[in-house]
Amino acid sequence: MLKLVVIALSFVVLVGCSASPQGVLADATKAMGAENLKSVEYSATGFSYALGQSPNPNAPWPKFNVKSYTRAVNFEAPASRQTLVRTQFENPPHGGGNQPIVGENSATVVVTGSSPWAAQSDIWITPHGFLKGAAANNATLASQTVDGKQYNVLTFMAQGKYKVNGYVNADNVIEKVETWVDNPVLGDMAVETTYSDYKDFGGVKFPTKIMQTQGGYPVLDLTVNEAKANTEVKIEAPAPAAATVKSEKVADGVYFITGGTHNSVAVEFSDHIAVVEGPQSEARSVAVIAEVKKLIPGKPIKYLINTHHHFDHSGGIRTFVAEGATLVTNEINKPYYEKTFGMPRTLAPDKMGSKAAMIEALADKKVLTDGKRTVELHLVQGSAHNDGIIMAYLPKERILVEADLFTPPATPTTPRLNPPSPFATNLAENVQRLKLDYQTILPLHGRKSNRAEFMKWIGRG
Ligand SMILES: [Zn+2]
Structure with a gap:
């Protein structure tokens, strides 16, 4: 019996020795x-x-x-x-x-x-x-x-x-x-x-x-x-992309915030600000928030409107929550953000940390208004891009804000897609269904555009 125990022990020791890192x-x-x-x-x-x-x-x-x-x-x-x-x-x-x-x-x-x-x-x-x-x-x-x-x-x-x-x-x-x-x-x-x-x-x-x-x-x-x-592999390090923020006044109290691959829109209300989109990352949102405060001093950002959950459009929403904004998004995203907001962030702690988020979810429509300024938020029904994608419409200013459904080509002379993107034609159908009377389009990628260019882009102009 004793002999057996000794043999067993030496076996364990042997295994331990051979398996070193x-x-x-x-x-x-x-x-x-x-x-x-x-x-x-x-x-x-x-x-x-x-x-x-x-x-x-x-x-x-x-x-x-x-x-x-x-x-x-x-x-x-x-x-x-x-x-x-x-x-x-x-x-x-x-x-x-x-x-x-x-x-x-x-x-x-x-x-x-x-x-x-x-x-x-x-x-x-x-x-x-x-x-x-x-x-x-x-x-x-x-x-x-x-x-x-x-x-x-x-x-x-x-x-x-x-x-x-x-x-x-x-x-x-x-x-x-x-x-x-x-x-x-x-x-x-x-x-x-x-x-x-x-x-x-x-x-x-x-x-x-x-x-x-x-x-x-x-x-x-x-x-x-x-x-x-062991072939000769030469790799040139890319030049670091400098993130810049630019802005343009589109109408009284309405600013198009550009200067990168993703845009945001800031809208001034009587005692607060609403921002459409907190894209990409905390770094981008910090820069966008700084620009918004410069453009509209002395008012808090009360709402951050998130068009859809795609990570390049939602990577910066936590920074707005940290800033005190209520997150406005489609109802399909609410349980998702409640879950992701609570996920561990030990590798890159951010400004929001474990702060609780206020989330206002909309189904088909929500109107933000102070009596003078109105922003309508509408679900883009049946979009193949995203099931819960929303667009913003400013009726008085005749402005439409949309993400990923129509991104204007770099130059107006770029030949249009034929057939047009189903995302764009579906956007046009939704705008028609809701009878939105707009002239200006502020896309959340690319440059400012307008109704005539959009119609031409989808072959209806
Ligand atoms: Zn998207």
């Missing part, structure tokens, strides 16, 4: 051919999904075909360049993310070691990038069983703050990497990437299946067709 890391580095790996380039096809662009707050992110995906990562710089060429998948179009894509849509993203973690993490969650990060940051080791399968889980803290877990399987390859990034809407957002069907590409093992979820829904589903190691 350094040992697991060395085995994985060797098995994956990462020892002398300086760069990797790979290409893939498959599907992508636009984070934060779902047709309603309860739906997954909308899907796109990935005609081509090319990625170069220089681990020494460090830097990464990714080019994604997408085509329309949803038919008919449903949700955001630049739908409907006519032909194809190409976007290149460059990140470097000085990019914010939410972008830069994309380098450290690649299988080989993870091994480099683990080696440089004193990774720790734990054993974990997932669905009956045993993994050695290496964990490191990037920049002493951001946790990254890599799951090493029995073949000593990285099967999954998980981390958390700060997202203006979802707070500490989980990013989980699984790697499978590893193949040998000139001595380097690289996965041929890559699946990624962000915020609980898929964002990438790729089949890798080629990978090359």
Whole structure:
């Protein structure tokens, strides 16, 4: 009996010794051919999904075909360049993310070691990038069983703050990497990437299946067709985009706030201000709020009107809540914001913190008025862009404010889409149904426009 106990104890000790973080890391580095790996380039096809662009707050992110995906990562710089060429998948179009894509849509993203973690993490969650990060940051080791399968889980803290877990399987390859990034809407957002069907590409093992979820829904589903190691990868760091705020007086007490990719509109009432849209981020909202206070001094921002829940249009709403504004939005968004406002934000605490939000939800219509100034808010019924999207209408000033349904082309001479976007034709039908008499359009992307240009754009002018 005593002998058995002794044998059992030595077995435990032996397992403990062989599985050190350094040992697991060395085995994985060797098995994956990462020892002398300086760069990797790979290409893939498959599907992508636009984070934060779902047709309603309860739906997954909308899907796109990935005609081509090319990625170069220089681990020494460090830097990464990714080019994604997408085509329309949803038919008919449903949700955001630049739908409907006519032909194809190409976007290149460059990140470097000085990019914010939410972008830069994309380098450290690649299988080989993870091994480099683990080696440089004193990774720790734990054993974990997932669905009956045993993994050695290496964990490191990037920049002493951001946790990254890599799951090493029995073949000593990285099967999954998980981390958390700060997202203006979802707070500490989980990013989980699984790697499978590893193949040998000139001595380097690289996965041929890559699946990624962000915020609980898929964002990438790729089949890798080629990978090359240690090619010369030169990546130019992009010039940082300077966020500026500009404004234009459109009518007495009505200001169009531009100067970036997203606009807002400020409306002055007798003893307060209403702002349409708090887009993008806290940084943008801080700048917009400063501009509004300069334009309309001495009055509080009482209402922040949120056109729809897409993250690029709702990323800055918390800053307005922190400022004391009541959030006005469609009723489908109220439970969603009540949930997301309470999500943990340890990675990037913001001005709102745990402050309670006042939310006024509307179904089809709500009127803000002080007797002199009137702003009507209407649900755009049947919009394929978003189920709860609202537009603002100022009857006296004959101004229509809308997001994502009609974005005027950069120049008036740009040829119109044929057939026109269903989002735009649906907007026209709603405006007609409600008999809104407008002349000026203040789109929340792009430049100021008008009724005549809109009608021409949809082939009715
Ligand atoms: Zn949108």
